[in-house]
Amino acid sequence: MRKILTVAGAALLMLSGSAMAQTVDPNRAAQADPEGAFQSWLQTFRTRALQEGISPATLDRELSNLELSERTIELDRRQPDVGPGRSLYSDYIARRLTQPRIDGGVRLYPQVAPTLEKAEAEYGVPGEIVLAIWGMETSYGAVTGNFDVVRSLASLAFDGRREALFTKELVAALKIIDANDASRSRMTGSWAGAMGNSQFLPTSYLTYAVDFDGDGHPNIWGSESDTIASIANYLKQNGWQRGGEWAIPVNVPQSLNREAVRNPTPPTKCVAVMEKHSRWMPISEWKKLGVAAEEGRTLPSDDTLATLLEVDGEGTGAHLTFQNYRALLDYNCSNFYALSVGQLADEIAARTQ
Incomplete structure (x- = not known):
């Protein structure tokens, strides 16, 4: 599924598993007038979005002048559901568990230690595990993606290869905007719709994102506290056991x-x-x-x-x-990913505790 764990690759692996089995491929973007077909699809989608409770004002603002992203569709169609070649974990970990990534986590740890401790007390997830996910997903916020998430999700839903999946994510993205939790301009991320420091898909944001700094909005883009608590909450809700090994x-x-x-x-x-x-x-x-x-x-x-x-x-x-390893797989369905998160966490812990 991925060669190096890029932001885009992380998004696809979060979509893997049973959702990937729902693949259908009408390839609407290959029509003679894909932009015209996309605009017609948006009108149909608007009816569903209204039924989902999204306000007409939000839909008018966010769907008007929305253009098809052929680049997003191109990137999606380059991704095989199962990789054709065999890669080795030893090669993968050499690219992922780098000294700069370890050093970045070690430097960040004391800065956010009080929040990590507070989050661990509430959710049971060690701070080094939270930092390791943050580090593996976005290099501690340095690489979060610059695609317009609404445009990307609309384009992928229209194209049809995984229409049900991406339509659901598009509805969730518009719900986030409708609730004033984030503006569309803030909601940038991978071409597959993963957003912010934690690389949550919109449905994951609605389910797991936490307002930990008390400002009224879960902010996985700019708040260290909200990022930490949201990752910890995600793992807890997906089976992380307090005090257990991974x-x-x-x-x-x-x-x-x-x-x-x-x-x-x-x-x-x-x-x-x-x-x-x-x-x-x-x-x-x-x-x-x-x-x-x-x-x-x-x-x-x-x-x-x-x-x-x-x-x-x-x-x-x-x-x-152990069970906690399965929680890591729920974050990203890859043995390579889960092992790399655990090993990065071990490296950070060894240098900070």
Whole structure:
């Protein structure tokens, strides 16, 4: 799905899983008069938006003079649902876990430490995990994307490859504007609609964004406090367990029978990613099979459930992953992403605590 985790790539992976299975491809943008067809589509969409409760004034203002973004559609159609080539985590992490990214998190940590502590107290997510997501998504706000989110979402919904998905996101974006939580000019982001420091899609903003600084509006674009709390709330609402591990690097004996620990239930969400995970087993069972934490690491209690992940296949870097790892996958459906967030968090914690 992505080669280097760009802002655009992050957006697509947040759209992956079951939503990707809804793909249809009428390719409306290939019509003889795509702009004219787009304007007709906007009129039809306006009827739905009114039914969703968006005010006529907002729709008149934001949809008038809205032009089709052929660039957005071009970028979307360059993205295969499944990458044609095999990439290795070792190559990926070398590009992502860079010294500037680690240093950026270390520098930012003391500046926002009180907010991180407050957010951890409320949501249970460690500050270094929150910073690591912020760092991986947008380099701590340095690279958030400059596409007009409303225009991009309207163009993608019109094009039709994933019409239901992007129409829903467009409605959510207009609801944000209608509620005066953000102006359209503020709502810039990736070509796929991910916005702000946290790279939330509009529906995620409506569900998870938090007004943590008390100014009346969740601001994931310009407020460090709101960004931190919104990321933490996202993880909590998607299963993050207070005080739990995310993953532990382990050594796997050559004698391990992978077929015996294979997950017998085919995944229905995040399929290609979850197929790399074993079935859930308690730590006590993994120990009996000879799986042991790498030197300097400690496994949690024997009753803790874990899956085995060998990210690049049998005999490659192995981890036992826990419930909190699944919360990271909910943020972005990629084993590479989840592992890189956890490793960046570990690097930040080692240098700040």
